[in-house]
Amino acid sequence: MSFWLTLVDLFLPRRCVVCGAELTSSERDLCNVCLCRLVPVRWSSVTDNPLLRSLWDKYDVEAAGSSLYYHSYSEYHKLFIAIKYQGCPQLGTKLAVLTFPIWYSMGLGVGVDAVIPIPLSWKRRLSRGYNQAEWIAKGVSKVIHVPVCTDILVRKKNNSTQTHKGAHERWNNTYGIFAVKKRQIDLNDKVVLLVDDIMTTGATLCDAIRALREAFPRVRLQVYTLGWSGDG
Numbered sequence: 001m002s003f004w005l006t007l008v009d010l011f012l013p014r015r016c017v018v019c020g021a022e023l024t025s026s027e028r029d030l031c032n033v034c035l036c037r038l039v040p041v042r043w044s045s046v047t048d049n050p051l052l053r054s055l056w057d058k059y060d061v062e063a064a065g066s067s068l069y070y071h072s073y074s075e076y077h078k079l080f081i082a083i084k085y086q087g088c089p090q091l092g093t094k095l096a097v098l099t100f101p102i103w104y105s106m107g108l109g110v111g112v113d114a115v116i117p118i119p120l121s122w123k124r125r126l127s128r129g130y131n132q133a134e135w136i137a138k139g140v141s142k143v144i145h146v147p148v149c150t151d152i153l154v155r156k157k158n159n160s161t162q163t164h165k166g167a168h169e170r171w172n173n174t175y176g177i178f179a180v181k182k183r184q185i186d187l188n189d190k191v192v193l194l195v196d197d198i199m200t201t202g203a204t205l206c207d208a209i210r211a212l213r214e215a216f217p218r219v220r221l222q223v224y225t226l227g228w229s230g231d232g
């Protein structure tokens with residue numbers, strides 16, 4: 001920790017995004033107590049789990065995993081708010097680096113040719129200043145040593161906020177929002193790992209899969225999200 005950051009801490013103490021406790025000079029975003037209390041998603045397989053089953057009836061995805069529970073009643077939902085809206089995308093990278101190795105050891109990310117984060121529309125990216133999925137993908141990339149590709153999938157429009165919509169509305173709200181940019185790269189027969197921040201209904205992910213499959217009918221897909229909003 002540099003002298004200047006220590007000095008800034010004296011006057012403007014940094015606080016844990018979950019419990020609000022003052023952070024020590026060696027902590028960033030999350031205090032060590034909250035870090036140790038993280039409850040990881042513990043599915044026993046990357047080829048048969050709740051995330052994968054929620055996608056099976058729509059698209060053929062080979063493997064999937066999710067690291068942390070996202071429930072609004074848990075204090076830990078603040079992690080995702082901080083990563084997504086409060087300028088702490090580096091926390092997404094850190095949590096992916098910490099948690100993805102368990103999935104990697106089970107086969108997720110193995111043999112992958114490209115890591116593709118779910119993109120934001122250019123307008124939302126401009127207003128937010130970053131794409132949180134991209135920062136989570138950076139963490140995955142550090143673990144599996146495969147580059148993050150942000151120039152293949154594009155979000156043509158923003159779906160309006162999904163928060164207060166039912167499952168059916170979410171599907172209608174997301175159909176056709178993604179497209180594939182100039183096809184300089186042929187992803188047929190390649191393995192792509194799609195990365196997003198939170199899996200809720202899967203509507204957004206499925207439209208990204210639809211766009212990739214339309215452009216590359218033989219692309220092989222895996223999915224990873226940092227957060228899982230289901231119970232399983």
Ligand SMILES: [Zn+2]
Nearest residue numbers: 016019031034
């Ligand atoms: Zn804390």
